[in-house]
Amino acid sequence: MAKGPLSNIRVLDMSRILAGPWAAQMLADLGAEVIKVERPGKGDDSRQFGPPFLKDAEGRNTRESSFYISTNRNKKSITCDIAKAEGQALIRSLVAQCDVLLENYKVGDLQRYGLDYASLREVNPRLVYCSLTGFGQTGPYSPRPGYDSIFQAMGGLMSITGLPDDVPGGGPMKTGPSLADILAGQYAAYAIQAALYARDVNGAPGQHIDVALLDALIASTSHYASQYLVSGDVPVRRGTEGNGGMPSRMFQCADGGIMIVAGNNEQYARFCAVLGHPELATDERFAEIALRVVNRRALGEVFEPLVASWKLHDLLEALDAAGVPAGPINDMQQVFADPHVQARGMCVESSHPLAADGKVRLVANPVKFSATPISDYKAPPVQGEHTEGVLGELLGMDASAVQALRERGVV
Template identity: 75%
Template sequence: MTKGALAGVRVLDLSRILAGPWAAQMLADLGAEVIKVERPGKGDDSRQFGPPFLMDREGKVTRESTFFISANRGKKSITCDISTPDGQALIRSLAAHCDVLLENYKVGDLKRYGLDYESLKLVNSRLIYCSITGFGQTGPYSPRPGYDSIFQAMGGLMSVTGNGDDVPGGGPMKTGPSLADILCGQYAASAIIAALYHRDATQGGSGEGQYIDLALLDAMIAATSHYASQYLVSGQIPIRRGTEGNGGMPSRMFRCADRDIMIVAGNNEQYARMCNVLGHPELASDPRFSEIALRVKNRRALGEVFEPLIVEWQSDELLAALDAAGVPAGPINNLEQVFADPHVQARAMCVEVAHPLTDEAVRMVANPVKMSGTPIDSYGAPPMLGQHTDDVLRDLLSMSQSDIDILREKKVL
């Protein structure tokens, strides 16, 4: 097992649900020690986000939800009631021994407990403190709570996702996965790593920590990428195009005789090769479709021409022919088909980890990052609630078992 790129970095994870835990899991995958702080008796809210839940070795339902499992592997879990003075003192002591603190409490909540950045940097000036909230620490919406679908709506993603209003079933659509949370978590992880580099760089590192303010709404707006650029540069509001792409054409879902597939002819050469595969090379020089800009302009007519040609094919035969011709195309897989795909298996995108509640390994999505010098080659199971409380307090804070027992009797742990 190789030491991870972030070996030696310790993270105190006070976050819940998805954006913060996702960022902390990324850091754990990269080798950081992540200590997850949870509420005694209940834990992270996402532990209850089910069914489905993990089944134990006796076939009984556990409290380990698949949602929680997706974002908390490789962490240590401790319980601490931060609303109590003893709990607050405990967090301050832990923060003094950590490089990073992640939290996603409502704006101002942790300041009431003396656990805000200004308070904690007094006990650890090297601390990187990352706050993730729905709307950020400033602005008129900053006090508001929110969830992923709210930010997909307000940040513009839903306005460009789904079929157009002129198509049956058209209208704004939320993406399946919680992309605002996931993307914000990725922004958080990269910002934290940059702050660590700023603090510790061999040449000119400041030695000082800093505060990171991340908003899910901001992250969602940034992730609209070229759609936002289209509006900001041209003043044109992007429309919903269903499965159609925003570049070369055709770029959309087509129905074959047996199932749907995606085809993207991203340039004129690929488009000409696609026409050849379909047995209609004359369509490459059709005056309506001979250039990318013309195909974009005449996208509706393009679909009407190619739909009846493609529906005659069996999907596997057409995909093989397009692949041989160098035209990007692929099946629309469900998740069972995704993980059965030989290429996905060759890329080791499913990993198995041992879990204390079951004899069978728990399957998880692997981290997609492939690093040559510090590969991500080891994964720990998502922790059970409070699984590591005694170990962390004893090893990191040198607390005696009797002191730990007293805190537990006082319901601090």
Template identity: 80%
Template sequence: MTKGALSGIRVLDLSRILAGPWGAQMLADLGAEVIKVERPGKGDDSRQFGPPFLKDRDGNDTRESTFFISANRGKKSITCDIATPDGQALIRSLAAKCDVLLENYKVGDLKRYGLDYASLNLVNPRLVYCSITGFGQTGPYSPRPGYDSIFQAMGGLMSITGNGDDMPGGGPMKTGPSLADILCGQYAVSAIVAALYHRDAGGEQGGEGQYIDLSLLDSMIAATSHYASQYLVSGEVPVRRGTEGNGGMPSRMFRCADRDIMIVAGNNEQYARLCQVLKHPELATDPRFSEIALRVRNRRALGDVFEPLIVQWQSDELLLALDAAGVPAGPINNLEQVFADPHVQARGMCVEVAHPLSNDAVRMVANPVKMSGTPIESYTRPPMLGEHTEGVLRDLLDMSGAEIDALRARKVI
């Protein structure tokens, strides 16, 4: 089996819930050894984020929530009470043998325990230390706690998501998935990999780790992308447009006779082909719609013209015709339909792993990255709470059985 791209990299994951665990899972998928540190008895808060939970062999709920399963595969789980001196000493010993530490405690929390970057840098100068917080390490909001929906609101995403105030159901809307967390986790991965490259590439400043300060709010703002650019360059505040895109038109949901679909005519050529499919080629040269800028300005009139044409079609027939004409379009799938799609299946976007608590394999979303030289060839299930504590302490820290038993007796692990 091919080794992963990050084989040989060891990560100490002190993060909880989603942003940090998501980033650490990506590192694990890419071949890093990830040791997840959890609270004795309770573990990561997300273990309780259910139902639904994984069912055991008798059909009863286990302690393995589907939320936890989504962000923690490929890791080892150890338990450690970092509020105790012995627990703090344990984390310092582990950090000395790791390349990366990932944490998402509130600003200043880990400094109380001597587990902040300045303290651990003395133990391991090569350590790449990534802190994920809601608002960052600086600024007036830095002490505040927060969750994904707060950052979607404050970062502008909700202001540009949902129908406009003049439409039915209009108003700001949160996206379904926790995008602030997920995007911040992805930013963490790229920053960590860059810091590892800098550390190992040599040169005047190479050879040492560094500190990474990541904020969910910053990440959410950055991810507004061309919407933010629209405001920063033009001074125009973007508005909500429901399913409409922000580029070529039409780019929105349309109702067919049987269901809704998405159509995007991203340039003039695709728009002309759409008009041909709908048997109204004259619309390609209509003075209101003949250029992209005109279609953007007249988007409401464009919708009024195309809606009655499209609603006459059965969705499958129209999608086939648009595909043949090279016009981007697709059905609006629920997740059952997503994973039943033959293309999604051909791309291997669902993977299965055995789990000791269940008769059935656990199905998980595959990592979308396809690498030719270091492919992601296999997945391991998310760990049960503290499953690897004894093995990690024994193998990595050379602790004896008696030493491990003593820690357990003192409820450190």
């Protein structure tokens, strides 16, 4: 089996819930050894974020929530109480053996335990220390706690997501997934790899990386933010309308929803031909992309009844044959039943000691490597599953020493 691109990297994951664990999971998928640190007894907060929970052989809920499962594959789990001096000493000893530390505690919280960057770089000057917080390490809001929906609101995403104010159901809308966490986690994962490259190739020292969920969310508004910064015009919500050519929106067929994007004039003309109205390609209101953007309401009024007369499957086939981009509005069951998604291997199975059938299904990493493929998926660990192994391998502790720590509540 090919080694992952980060197979020589060891990560201490002291983060909880989503953004930090997501970043650590990305590194684990790439082959890094990721050691997740959990509180004795309670563990990662996300273990409680259910239902649903993974079921055991008797049909009972385990402590493995679907939320926790989504963001902790390919990791090891140890337990350690960092509020105890012995726990802090264990973390410092592990840091000496690690390349990366990830944490998402409140700003300044780890300083009281001597586990902040300034303290730990004395233990390991080569350490890449990444802090993920809601508002960052600096700025007037840095002490505040926060969650994804707060950042979607404050960062502008909700203002550009949802239906316009002047239609039924209009108003700001949160996205389904917790995108602020996911995006911050992705930014953190790539920043960590850049810092490792700078250290190992360019001779830079270890360093502290500061990633804020609010910053990541704002950066990810991309062309919407650029639209405002360039023009001064505040972007508005447009429902399912996209940002390319027109039409670019959801339509209702006779038996379901379809997303259609005519990204240029040629695709638009082919769309008109499929619907049996080629004359609309030269209609003075719609002949160019800019005209279709300006006249988007009229465009919808013309095309909505034309699309509504079609069966979804029939229209998808006709548009595909004509080279017009389109897709159905799938729910999750339909997503994973799609033959293309299956061919791309986007669902994988892994052995799990608590699952009823001994297996858990996971969403695969979407990246496909030719020489170092991501092919070895390990199930998210049971809390503390690897405590003895990690402390024994890295710190030379035998089973009796670990048991003594367990009896004192350190692990």
